[in-house]
Amino acid sequence: MTYEPRRLERKWQERWEDGGRYEADPGDDEDATFVTVPYPYPSGGMHIGHARTYTVPDVYARYRRLQGDDVLFPIAWHVTGTPIIGAVNRLQKGEEEQLSVLRDTYNVPEDELEELETPMGFARYFIENHYKRNMKSLGLSIDWRREFTTNDERYSKFVTWQYETLREDDRLEKGFHPVKYCTEEENPVTTHDLLEGEDAERQEYTLVKFGLGDTKVPMATLRPETVRGVTNAYVKPDGRYVEAEVDGETWLISHEAAHKLTLQQRDVEIVEEFSGEALVGERVENPVTGEDVLILPADFVDPDNATGVVMSVPAHSPDDWMALQAAKADEERLREYGIDPAEVAEIEPKAIIDVEAYDDVFPARAAVEEHGITSADDPALEEATQEVYNREFHAGTLKDMYGEDAGAVVEDVRDELAARYRESGQFDAMYDFSEPVVCRCGGTVEVAEQETWFLTYNDEDWKALAHEVVSEMDVVPETSRDQFDHTIDWLEEWPCIRNYGLGTKLPWDDDFVIEPLSDSTIYMAYYTIAHRIEDVPPEELTAEFFDALFDGPEAVEGEAPERALELREEWDYWYPVDYRVSGNDLISNHLTFFLFHHADLFERANWPEGVAIMGMGLLEGEKMSSSKGHVVLPAEAIEEYGADTVRFFLLNSAQPWQDYDWRADEVASTRKSLNRFYERAEEVVDLDTPAREDVELRRIDRWLLSKLQRTVETTTDAMDEFETRSASQEAFYRFEEDLRWYRKRTDTERPAATWVRQEVLCTRLRLLAPVVPFLANELHEALAGVPVEDAAWPEVDHDLVSTRVEVEEELIESLVDDVRDIVEVTGTDPESITVYTPADWKGTVFETVAETGTDVGAVMGKVMQKESLRERGDAVNDLVQDLVADVREYDDEELAALEAVDERELYADAAGFLAREFDATVDVVPEADATDEKAEQAVPFRPAIRLE
């Protein structure tokens, strides 16, 4: 029979479905296992990377079931927020890129595109046709009764309860927050909605309010600490500028800046408009030093960047250095603007930061010279600027004129210094992007400040609780634990609502929707009751209901709702989450939010017990990308290779937390391996099971059984740690090598060998069942009469472990290797092989070394007490040196086993095998009986060899 994975997979899939195999209900397991994975976001189809994400928890779930646990593995669908709405909008507008992704990447049939034109229609399509179908084909052991979407009415009631509770706990706060805002649509937008500037950074500029009489000219800078180094300012002469009342002050800023400030909740009223030229030649007063500086004309100034007026610090900015040189050089232009060139010529850079990296008081000059920059449009100028900025930021110290800040490193003092001047009114601030940002609608996107609600992840007491969760939970891999602690420390308040999108309305203000990363922090709790809450009318799902459900009857005043208490049993049974399996990119938000919310909302006993982190996937060495069509669809992969192969490849090519690479040729070779395994297994299944009395185990049989026990042990350890790669490597590939040796070494047709092979197969199928459930169930049922999932995870049978036999086989193996080496080096094909076993006195020396340890002196002392050895002098000395080196390589158990080995008997026993292997006659001769002087080379466990 050949291996036909698809046929066999359909059969098991049907059996599981019909029997509701993975529907998990509370039973009497003291420590039921609950494993979850982030619910998919069906804003598009599923690719092979997703397949792995969901298979990892499935493997663990299957493993725990074999270990006898009740296991719950549920799934649901995340539809909150704007991505799906955005996708639908793009579809409705007929955007080519979107249509191509749907048609070509995800194979949506033309006549079904229409269904996708509503958000939930769109989501439903991908849920049913991609995610659900693929998950079933992959054999995920999901309890399908519990699925829901985050747009469901009852789920919303649950989230409502969550946010009302958080508010009562003082975890929410109202305030302003910068957002990307489309000035055309007058709406906040997401990265997804952008046509240009997806990578734009939002920068917070400090505005240094230079004075022009009572009027302020705010100069934008990212380096507020350079305020004492300003020598002049620049404005774009033909730019549009305005005089505006800003929060009661008169500011001169660019026209664009005035608009931006309006969006940033500043009270702005434009008084009059003028051209930048009007400012040129004016002198403005530095609010910190009181010095007057001249405003020069410069075309490089962009009115659409921050305030459109910039201050110049030529000593520390290569850009400014070059600009000042240029200004001084172009006297004619200065005169044009009515500036006395002599006045400009007098402008001297002011050094204000010490930095060792440059051997010049003016780092800017040094950098310009080092980079050989001669003109302002040299591309190296940007590099030089960046270099100076970096060096000064990390290693620069402020000079004496900074008073109390003098000597401080820029990095340590910048923010504080800016805050201080802001406080006292000399500075201000505004946001702007680092590059133009354009919405898909064509409108300009700006930074706007919007009133919003925040989750106060910056609260110290909340952070402390979250740290406690981290310290008590299991983190796989352990190296990720620091990242959680780090994220907790770093998180500030998180705006948790949006103006529009799918999901749950903010309970006390239905203009707002709770955003996706905020409505998905405790939903694992919802899984425990998702299928049963369907029977409860939504209007009964009050705060009281959930209080009683999650906190118990005493948590509500008066009579607790009866239905809630019924559901509470289910929640009690499954919670807490044993493992949350999720991507490493989610540590910095979702996973950490998950910890915060659990810490606040649930009692300690229900805090998460573990997280397992997943790596990222590549496709043929490159990033997957659905817009480029560079994806592999699970359905196609399964059709081509079979689900077990897909699973096996995904879990065996790297540990879950490591990045992996889907390579078609490697997947194909995985398929071949499974093929081979299956065919061999079928042969073993078909053999008659020998009668017990016919079974007489030989050394090699006991060796294989011993190896099998080791395999059970290491595989179990690996599975406990989510090391799916180690587990499958061990149970599959590693053990294949043992079998190869076994087949080479012995007649596998013997009854005992048949018995051993069936025993081995049965155990391996159980070890492999979590990873390749279809194949393992099929073969196990054929072999043992029941599907593997009705069997138990194997346990180590200590009676079958024999270090002695293992050590003996190693000796035979190294004997074969040595013979092969000699054959190769000499290029001969021997007719006869003579194996000389070492003389007894050598064995005595070995025993002494084994007992005494690796101290050569001590061994020699003991050995030389024996008359018979003393007379051998140097020979003994040499042997001791060698044996000490050998012995270091073994542990105590192996040494004891070695001492018990009778080499002569062992090699004689293997003579037949050696003879077959090399097609030669084999003799085993003790050194004492040998006439060949070669025999003297024999040392314990390294017999001398003569080939002829």
Added chain:
RNA sequence: GCGAGAGUGGCCGAGUGGCCAAAGGCGGCGGGCUUAAGACCCGCUCCCGUAGGGGUACGUGGGUUCGAAUCCCACCUCUCGCACCA
């Protein structure tokens, strides 16, 4: 820049103080099986070597140690995350 992770043979990838010239796979070479191809099986695949040996090697440069791919320091390179995006 900040935070985290990583750099091993032609490629992928194990290996965290001596069993390491370094598992396994892919690719390559030779052989077997076969009418043949595929599949499968066996062996080889850093350099030198007609006896199981020696040399060089694990990003680079130092150091610790009797001994380093493995520990320490510095540097270089790469990947991911850095916030309102799920």
